[in-house]
Amino acid sequence: MYFLRIEEAEQERMAELLANILELNDIDRDIVLRAIENKGIDCFLGNPRLFGLSADICLKISHIKTIVETLFREGVDASGH
Amino acid sequence: MVIDHTESFLKSFAELTGVSYEKIRDYASNNNPLNIINHPYTNAFGRDVVDKILQLKEFYASYEVLKNAENKEVKLNSSEASKNYFLSLLGNMKDKERLLISYLDSGFKVIETTVASEGTVNESAIYPREIVKQALFNDSVFVIMAHNHPGESCNISAQDIKSTQKVVDALNPLGIKVADHIIIAGKTAVSMTESGLFPSPGISRER
Numbered sequence: 001m002y003f004l005r006i007e008e009a010e011q012e013r014m015a016e017l018l019a020n021i022l023e024l025n026d027i028d029r030d031i032v033l034r035a036i037e038n039k040g041i042d043c044f045l046g047n048p049r050l051f052g053l054s055a056d057i058c059l060k061i062s063h064i065k066t067i068v069e070t071l072f073r074e075g076v077d078a079s080g081h
Numbered sequence: 082m083v084i085d086h087t088e089s090f091l092k093s094f095a096e097l098t099g100v101s102y103e104k105i106r107d108y109a110s111n112n113n114p115l116n117i118i119n120h121p122y123t124n125a126f127g128r129d130v131v132d133k134i135l136q137l138k139e140f141y142a143s144y145e146v147l148k149n150a151e152n153k154e155v156k157l158n159s160s161e162a163s164k165n166y167f168l169s170l171l172g173n174m175k176d177k178e179r180l181l182i183s184y185l186d187s188g189f190k191v192i193e194t195t196v197a198s199e200g201t202v203n204e205s206a207i208y209p210r211e212i213v214k215q216a217l218f219n220d221s222v223f224v225i226m227a228h229n230h231p232g233e234s235c236n237i238s239a240q241d242i243k244s245t246q247k248v249v250d251a252l253n254p255l256g257i258k259v260a261d262h263i264i265i266a267g268k269t270a271v272s273m274t275e276s277g278l279f280p281s282p283g284i285s286r287e288r
Contacts (some may be wrong), residue, residue: 063093
């Protein structure tokens with residue numbers, strides 16, 4: 001039995017999803033998992049270059065950041081309703 | 082949608098998915114650009130693109146949960162609100178069963194939500210003693226249980242009702258009420274209260 005704050009569980013899930021969207025190899029996947037776990041999603045999306053990822057991946061992350069921030073700003077319901 | 086945001090949104094979408102920018106710009110000139118994400122099948126994208134959009138939607142759902150947790154209080158004062166909340170946390174989780182508990186104040190606002198246990202692909206254990214400890218620690222007045230069925234069935238099982246009864250019996254003498262138990266399977270949520278299967282004593286929560 002253990003307790004895990006939901007934010008931590010959510011961050012783990014986000015890291016996995018992000019790794020899938022970016023189609024990362026195992027090494028880059030580990031970097032993303034650890035970066036989000038240690039620094040949080042906003043820090044990671046805003047400053048992916050800090051974590052030693054290639055320019056190509058950093059560019060893709062900036063596109064993801066633009067998309068999710070637009071959806072959030074426009075108040076899109078995640079369920080699609 | 083402000084035009085500056087539209088342009089950057091469309092460009093990022095095109096770069097990320099490989100879809101022609103001209104194609105989605107044409108679509109966005111006559112439609113809500115966000116439909117590209119919200120209704121991925123309307124543009125006859127290929128399977129790879131649709132899969133990527135669905136992953137993006139799921140990622141956004143997680144992002145929204147974190148942002149909302151930062152920005153506002155979550156109030157679970159109805160079965161509908163509870164289903165939506167737990168869908169965003171447990172929707173499409175198919176690797177194993179997880180039991181979440183939300184501890185609420187007297188106004189049904191979430192004080193804390195925790196993962197109470199994780200199990201195998203079809204079973205997670207319930208430890209009422211630990212739930213009681215956490216409920217007291219949070220000064221909660223109500224709790225809501227939720228777990229996912231890794232398979233696609235959203236049917237409420239006899240075991241689900243029995244588990245709920247154990248938690249109800251543990252918390253009731255302390256004046257802490259279990260308001261609902263939500264079961265998630267894929268993108269579907271079922272409320273034990275709404276279904277009429279919630280063990281007594283239940284509560285009325287629509288406010």
